[in-house]
Amino acid sequence: MSQLLSITGLSAGTEDKPILHDIDLTIGAGETHVLMGPNGAGKSTLGHVIMGDPAYQVTSGTIAFDGQDLTEKGADKRSLAGIFLSYQAPVEVPGVPLYSFLRTICQMRPELKTTARKFRQRVAEVSEQLEIDDSFLTRELNVGFSGGEKKKIEMLQLLLLRPKLAILDETDSGLDVDALSVVSRAVEAYRADCDGALLMITHNTRILERLTVDETHVMVHGNLVESGPASLIDEIDEHGFGRFEGALGEKSEA
Numbered sequence: 001m002s003q004l005l006s007i008t009g010l011s012a013g014t015e016d017k018p019i020l021h022d023i024d025l026t027i028g029a030g031e032t033h034v035l036m037g038p039n040g041a042g043k044s045t046l047g048h049v050i051m052g053d054p055a056y057q058v059t060s061g062t063i064a065f066d067g068q069d070l071t072e073k074g075a076d077k078r079s080l081a082g083i084f085l086s087y088q089a090p091v092e093v094p095g096v097p098l099y100s101f102l103r104t105i106c107q108m109r110p111e112l113k114t115t116a117r118k119f120r121q122r123v124a125e126v127s128e129q130l131e132i133d134d135s136f137l138t139r140e141l142n143v144g145f146s147g148g149e150k151k152k153i154e155m156l157q158l159l160l161l162r163p164k165l166a167i168l169d170e171t172d173s174g175l176d177v178d179a180l181s182v183v184s185r186a187v188e189a190y191r192a193d194c195d196g197a198l199l200m201i202t203h204n205t206r207i208l209e210r211l212t213v214d215e216t217h218v219m220v221h222g223n224l225v226e227s228g229p230a231s232l233i234d235e236i237d238e239h240g241f242g243r244f245e246g247a248l249g250e251k252s253e254a
């Protein structure tokens with residue numbers, strides 16, 4: 001299968017702190033990958049670096065997406081190319097009503113341009129699917145929304161934007177059992193309706209229950225130490241990350 005995302009020898013960090021070391025990762029179109037690892041391993045950083053967050057600098061390596069080298073490109077270009085990142089802690093944007101924000105981001109994509117009436121209908125349809133109250137659409141983006149509400153609003157963006165690759169960073173954390181089921185169904189709908197690829201960063205397996213996982217990656221101290229089948233998730237669930245941390249120790253001693 002042709003690769004959608006192809007990361008080669010990527011090292012990155014903040015100005016004074018190296019975080020990611022020599023990462024190789026490829027994701028094919030329509031595939032579902034899971035990224036796991038202990039707290040502070042660098043999982044969110046990898047998501048942000050793929051998205052082009054200027055808080056991080058790439059010190060070596062390349063990020064190619066859908067046939068383009070995006071390593072030097074800004075987040076706006078990456079978003080237009082079809083990459084979507086749901087943030088572990090979604091940002092608040094005062095002064096911008098949610099509905100206007102959604103309309104603006106969709107209007108920027110030629111393939112999503114539509115009439116105001118059709119767009120309103122689509123937003124209403126997806127909001128209902130996600131059990132998002134209509135009144136939220138006129139509120140300022142993420143301002144005063146609860147943690148769970150913010151996550152649902154990110155799913156609303158995902159289903160409207162229909163990206164080629166969605167990186168979901170702990171989209172399941174802090175959700176009550178009903179919200180988790182709504183969000184899981186949204187992720188499933190994205191896979192089924194958009195045939196998009198997924199990189200799921202998570203500590204929990206419930207959100208993965210409805211998905212067929214193609215590959216699981218384990219990150220320890222900024223290194224991708226192992227990639228393997230979905231059964232790795234069960235192994236981690238049962239035994240934790242000890243074996244992977246040990247493997248990294250041996251690698252660095254070698």
Ligand SMILES: Nc1ncnc2c1ncn2[C@@H]1O[C@H](COP(=O)(O)OP(=O)(O)OP(=O)(O)O)[C@@H](O)[C@H]1O
Pocket residue numbers: 014017019037038039040041042043044045046055088
């Ligand atoms: N902007 C930043 N400035 C300074 N340090 C940072 C920055 N971003 C990440 N780090 C550090 O890099 C390391 C990796 O952080 P990251 O958020 O990527 O971990 P994570 O694997 O997502 O962890 P968690 O499972 O807790 O979400 C941490 O030690 C973190 O403190």
Ligand SMILES: [Mg+2]
Pocket residue numbers: 043044045088169
């Ligand atoms: Mg994180």
